[in-house]
């Protein structure tokens with residue numbers, strides 16, 4: 001039997017049993033498509049979180065009040081709630097830490113904000129001019145807080161673009177207007193450029209005010225919630241971290257570093273703990289996808305096995321009119337390969353389209369990974385071939401009459 | 408040349424053993440035209456399947472052209488079925504949801520005949536079996552019983568086998584179409600093909616040169632037909 005004839009037989013056999021072929025392919029498509037899409041979303045979400053952490057500032061070291069409690073602490077709710085960092089600590093870092101290029105003490109708290117009847121609840125960051133350098137923030141309209149504002153406790157505010165949209169309408173004019181933060185009037189002097197981001201620490205949904213103003217009129221007291229420090233270069237991160245730690249230990253009169261009442265974290269530390277979270281997310285999605293692959297596989301299995309009776313008769317007939325075992329094996333193996341391959345290709349396309357859709361509508365840049373494609377393809381090809389080919393091989397061993405009588 | 412000696416066929420159904428053939432012996436020479444008759448359940452189809460190398464006997468010997476069929480390998484059996492034997496099943500056994508033409512051409516596929524020739528030979532064979540051309544492209548499950556029977560016959564003839572085994576080939580046919588089929592068998596027999604057919608009708612059996620009567624798994628009578 002020629003190979004071209006085998007393929008013609010496969011073509012006829014698949015088109016004579018359209019529903020069966022369709023359902024088999026569908027099982028494979030769903031299995032492969034979901035694995036690829038889920039893994040793509042998981043990895044996309046991971047890299048999303050990582051880039052947003054990196055965009056918070058390059059070479060950034062963050063000092064927070066409260067004891068370091070191991071990985072995960074830095075994103076826990078307790079961060080910043082202890083009142084152990086003061087303005088004096090920040091000033092000391094600024095004046096005596098040599099590797100610090102820019103220092104930005106911050107005091108952050110959420111307040112109700114109103115402007116001409118519109119209102120929102122957002123985080124108010126009291127900070128200094130260096131904030132722009134430390135956190136890679138750019139000013140879009142007007143100006144940012146300057147040292148003059150800080151010295152004279154000016155009631156001026158710089159809005160994030162999302163906050164501006166909330167208070168003055170999308171793209172509305174904010175500079176020169178007045179807003180009320182916690183019922184105190186502030187004059188808007190600038191709007192920052194959108195950075196993109198979401199969730200609790202959205203840099204676009206924020207109001208910046210001079211730190212002195214925040215301490216005096218809003219928070220009361222000189223405590224600060226964090227200090228951002230930009231290192232002179234990427235290589236000095238660890239020494240900078242050490243320098244700051246030593247300085248603060250000395251200032252806080254703590255001799256045992258494990259008892260420190262503050263924590264010093266580099267971007268790398270934050271990334272590390274975030275990636276444990278995103279890995280969990282990826283595993284979760286991958287296991288959901290694994291389940292759909294399994295369900296798809298069971299679908300294929302079911303399809304193949306329910307047709308065994310009919311196919312066994314067909315094999316008996318083919319043998320009765322002269323087919324030998326190798327003809328039968330070849331036909332059924334290639335048929336299973338054709339089905340799984342078609343399903344596999346369509347599944348990859350589906351998974352890819354799904355991750356594109358997620359990228360477009362959910363803002364997560366889906367990343368189709370080769371290992372997910374390979375794994376999904378491999379598993380369904382295995383299922384398809386085993387369950388398509390194995391019963392056929394068994395039937396091909398029967399003598400024609402037994403196969404024709406099979407039920 | 409078919410030589411069967413003491414063929415026994417046992418079926419195991421559940422825990423009861425049933426002996427469908429109880430020691431059948433006869434010889435059929437090349438070019439003979441033989442009818443097998445006998446009551447329903449007497450073992451005719453069972454015997455025919457063994458002769459067609461589709462099933463194996465429980466004991467006894469079957470020599471086809473001098474070769475002991477029970478000792479042949481899978482591949483050799485497939486080769487015999489492909490090259491020597493044309494089999495018409497009592498229950499037709501057509502490929503479902505498949506056109507008449509493709510059903511008939513199927514044996515040629517395994518015989519390695521090129522595609523263009525396959526279709527031509529299949530059509531000729533269908534005409535020999537008394538099939539109207541308008542049904543050639545119908546699907547096998549859109550046919551009447553008689554049409555299916557003719558397709559099954561056409562398929563058995565298509566690879567020009569030297570031995571034609573037909574299990575009640577005219578059972579579903581009216582007298583006129585039956586005559587077409589029997590005429591074809593006659594012509595083939597005159598060209599030297601050996602023909603063995605099972606029938607319940609005496610008129611049909613009278614077309615053959617010899618009738619073997621089977622009853623309860625044994626040969627009851629084996630006689631030449633006087634024309």
Ligand SMILES: Nc1ncnc2c1ncn2[C@@H]1O[C@H](COP(=O)(O)OP(=O)(O)OP(=O)(O)O)[C@@H](O)[C@H]1O
Nearest residue numbers: 418419420425427446447448449450451452453454
């Ligand atoms: N696969 C089988 N398993 C068990 N018993 C069987 C099997 N095939 C046939 N038999 C039995 O063997 C006997 C002979 O069957 P066979 O089909 O050869 O009869 P037959 O002579 O062709 O009858 P008919 O004229 O009705 O076609 C029957 O009694 C039948 O029940």
Ligand SMILES: [Mg+2]
Nearest residue numbers: 451452497574
């Ligand atoms: Mg019968």
